[in-house]
Amino acid sequence: MGKYNIAVLPGDGIGPEVIEQAIKVIEAVGEKYNHSFELKEGLLGGCAIDSTGEPFPKETLELCKSSDAVLLGAVGGPKWDNLPGDKRPEAGLLGIRGALGLYANLRPAVIYQALKGASPLRSDIVKDGIDIMVVRELTGGMYFGERGRVQTENMGQAAFDTEKYSEFEIERIARLAFETAMKRNKKLMSVDKANVLESSRLWREVVIRVSKDYPEVELNHMYVDNAAMQLVRNPAQFDVIVTSNMFGDILSDEASMITGSIGMLPSASLGEGSLGLYEPIHGSAPDIAGQDKANPIATILSVAMMMKYSFGLGEVSDAIENAVISVLDMGYRTADIASADTANVVGTKEMGRLIISK
Ligand code: NAI
Ligand code: MG
Numbered sequence: 001m002g003k004y005n006i007a008v009l010p011g012d013g014i015g016p017e018v019i020e021q022a023i024k025v026i027e028a029v030g031e032k033y034n035h036s037f038e039l040k041e042g043l044l045g046g047c048a049i050d051s052t053g054e055p056f057p058k059e060t061l062e063l064c065k066s067s068d069a070v071l072l073g074a075v076g077g078p079k080w081d082n083l084p085g086d087k088r089p090e091a092g093l094l095g096i097r098g099a100l101g102l103y104a105n106l107r108p109a110v111i112y113q114a115l116k117g118a119s120p121l122r123s124d125i126v127k128d129g130i131d132i133m134v135v136r137e138l139t140g141g142m143y144f145g146e147r148g149r150v151q152t153e154n155m156g157q158a159a160f161d162t163e164k165y166s167e168f169e170i171e172r173i174a175r176l177a178f179e180t181a182m183k184r185n186k187k188l189m190s191v192d193k194a195n196v197l198e199s200s201r202l203w204r205e206v207v208i209r210v211s212k213d214y215p216e217v218e219l220n221h222m223y224v225d226n227a228a229m230q231l232v233r234n235p236a237q238f239d240v241i242v243t244s245n246m247f248g249d250i251l252s253d254e255a256s257m258i259t260g261s262i263g264m265l266p267s268a269s270l271g272e273g274s275l276g277l278y279e280p281i282h283g284s285a286p287d288i289a290g291q292d293k294a295n296p297i298a299t300i301l302s303v304a305m306m307m308k309y310s311f312g313l314g315e316v317s318d319a320i321e322n323a324v325i326s327v328l329d330m331g332y333r334t335a336d337i338a339s340a341d342t343a344n345v346v347g348t349k350e351m352g353r354l355i356i357s358k
Pocket of ligand 2: 249250253
């Protein structure tokens with residue numbers, strides 16, 4: 001029997017509603033598999049601003065650091081939209097990722113058989129389902145490189161951002177991607193722009209070097225423009241994709257949208273050690289908050305990722321995912337994934353209850 005401490009940050013809008021169901025799932029698997037999960041709640045985002053004046057109070061940082069994993073709902077909403085950038089709820093997101101040293105973002109894009117119709121792609125392209133994991137570098141590259149503006153003599157202002165990666169940064173994300181591939185189908189696609197960018201040539205060299213430690217993993221390389229095209233032409237060819245911060249930002253959004261359902265998609269952000277942050281990719285959805293309409297599945301699948309990546313509980317993780325699949329196979333849908341002919345449209349609480357009963 002394992003004992004695990006989980007920091008729970010419900011946040012704003014639908015955050016607390018989807019987190020409530022995720023907590024019930026954690027309690028249910030704890031009981032069934034005889035693990036003890038200790039949950040402690042903290043403030044992040046708008047709710048934290050309202051009670052402390054800060055989007056990411058230091059008590060929340062302390063709570064996260066003393067935990068084995070963090071489960072986050074979503075933050076933000078119209079109430080806080082007029083605050084300056086560094087005081088807004090979303091500043092809490094960047095703050096927590098930075099403070100916990102989370103250098104890798106894992107985003108699965110999965111099309112379950114029962115939801116094939118939701119994909120914007122043609123049915124013959126998604127007929128066998130899609131199951132891709134995008135591993136995005138999160139703390140380096142263009143978004144953190146040197147930037148600035150200069151006045152030129154006769155071309156007006158010029159502005160620049162720098163794509164810079166060290167061998168250290170590439171090696172640690174590559175290792176994490178190979179480890180991820182080992183837990184899946186031992187297939188890794190490294191995406192870069194090595195035909196043009198020097199930073200990409202170093203990226204490719206280092207990835208190849210790391211691959212020597214993972215002889216079982218089949219490694220391939222693809223240029224990012226081609227990868228963008230292949231994701232919609234033949235997404236089934238991909239298993240794990242590893243790429244830089246900026247390319248990953250774009251490709252992970254593209255990959256998630258081929259599934260057609262923002263309410264279904266979980267994510268994990270990982271760093272040194274086992275402390276990980278798990279959250280749905282969607283936001284606080286103020287348009288449906290407080291109406292028992294939000295789809296809790298993205299958050300429940302984030303719990304499944306936590307079980308696997310932070311706690312090494314693969315069996316528990318599979319049990320959660322299989323429960324989600326059974327409920328979908330039975331025809332139950334929240335409004336966001338329902339189609340015109342869906343008979344069983346259920347709310348947040350009922351969807352949670354069905355998954356737990358499975
Ligand atoms: P959003 O993801 O909150 O909503 C986009 C659309 O998807 C809305 O129509 C919403 O109703 C729907 N939707 C989202 N999650 C759903 C779910 N679980 N079930 C059913 N429908 C769902 O993105 P939006 O509207 O751009 O942002 C709203 C607020 O959330 C903003 O304040 C934004 O800054 C914040 N945000 C926070 C994020 C986070 O906490 N990680 C990520 C993205 C946005
Ligand atoms: Mg993005």
